[in-house]
Amino acid sequence: MALEQMIRNILVPTDYSDASLNALESAIDIARRNQSLLQILHVEETDGEHLGPVKLPLSDHAREVAEAMAVGILQKHGIGAGAIFQKGFAGPAIVQTAFEKKSDLIILGAHGASGMREQFIGTTAYYVVKYAHCPVLIIPEGSKWLDFKNILFPHRTSFGSFKRYEFIKAMSSDQRASIEIFALSVDSDTVEGHALELMTHRLNEGGKLPAITLSVQFREHKNIPREVLDRADRMQADLLVLSPAVDVINKQFFIGPFCQRIMHHAKMPVLYVR
Numbered sequence: 001m002a003l004e005q006m007i008r009n010i011l012v013p014t015d016y017s018d019a020s021l022n023a024l025e026s027a028i029d030i031a032r033r034n035q036s037l038l039q040i041l042h043v044e045e046t047d048g049e050h051l052g053p054v055k056l057p058l059s060d061h062a063r064e065v066a067e068a069m070a071v072g073i074l075q076k077h078g079i080g081a082g083a084i085f086q087k088g089f090a091g092p093a094i095v096q097t098a099f100e101k102k103s104d105l106i107i108l109g110a111h112g113a114s115g116m117r118e119q120f121i122g123t124t125a126y127y128v129v130k131y132a133h134c135p136v137l138i139i140p141e142g143s144k145w146l147d148f149k150n151i152l153f154p155h156r157t158s159f160g161s162f163k164r165y166e167f168i169k170a171m172s173s174d175q176r177a178s179i180e181i182f183a184l185s186v187d188s189d190t191v192e193g194h195a196l197e198l199m200t201h202r203l204n205e206g207g208k209l210p211a212i213t214l215s216v217q218f219r220e221h222k223n224i225p226r227e228v229l230d231r232a233d234r235m236q237a238d239l240l241v242l243s244p245a246v247d248v249i250n251k252q253f254f255i256g257p258f259c260q261r262i263m264h265h266a267k268m269p270v271l272y273v274r
Contacts, residue, residue, distance in 0.1 A: 019109030019141035091127030
């Protein structure tokens with residue numbers, strides 16, 4: 001499948017907070033690179049718990065703003081965009097809308113998705129990551145993330161994480177981008193190491209894809225979340241890709257403890273791909 005077809009439909013929930021608007025900027029750039037349709041979702045929660053500091057509480061006004069944003073994106077960037085307005089609980093509304101609209105990617109602001117501030121993601125973002133049928137990209141507030149050139153992909157060979165590589169490639173437009181496969185293993189089996197090297201060579205065939213570097217890190221009773229976070233900091237990663245393969249347990253609607261800890265403490269955008 002061609003890269004421009006990997007991400008055809010992007011859903012961006014917004015509550016008009018700075019964090020969610022920052023995520024929208026990232027979404028615009030990804031949509032432009034992939035020729036995607038951008039759908040802006042505003043959820044007015046009915047239980048009194050907002051997505052974040054909603055600046056425009058009136059439904060009619062919020063609808064008008066979302067529609068104006070969609071029109072502005074089309075006029076300024078040439079990206080097809082639409083506005084969706086829902087009422088209900090934020091997390092389920094986002095997940096259900098993404099399913100109904102057949103979204104290929106959901107992009108959330110790290111704190112715009114929840115009023116909670118004590119960790120990287122709040123309850124709404126966690127719910128979306130857990131239950132969404134498609135990949136979820138969480139953008140931290142405070143910095144602009146308009147392209148991804150240093151991508152870290154923690155990986156376990158036995159779970160077939162390389163199937164997610166095509167999607168990861170579509171996240172970056174820079175042919176000089178580096179995707180580092182940070183291998184996680186239960187032991188130092190050299191057969192697994194050779195398998196990783198062979199797969200990396202196959203992925204690099206063709207010459208037009210982002211470069212892949214291979215770093216093999218065997219667990220051997222070490223702290224896997226800390227190892228991943230330290231590696232991301234050292235390589236100045238601007239995107240950290242997680243999948244159920246980071247944890248030994250791989251079940252539907254389950255986010256393992258390793259992924260949870262990494263997501264809560266990461267300083268860069270996190271892409272969760274099932």
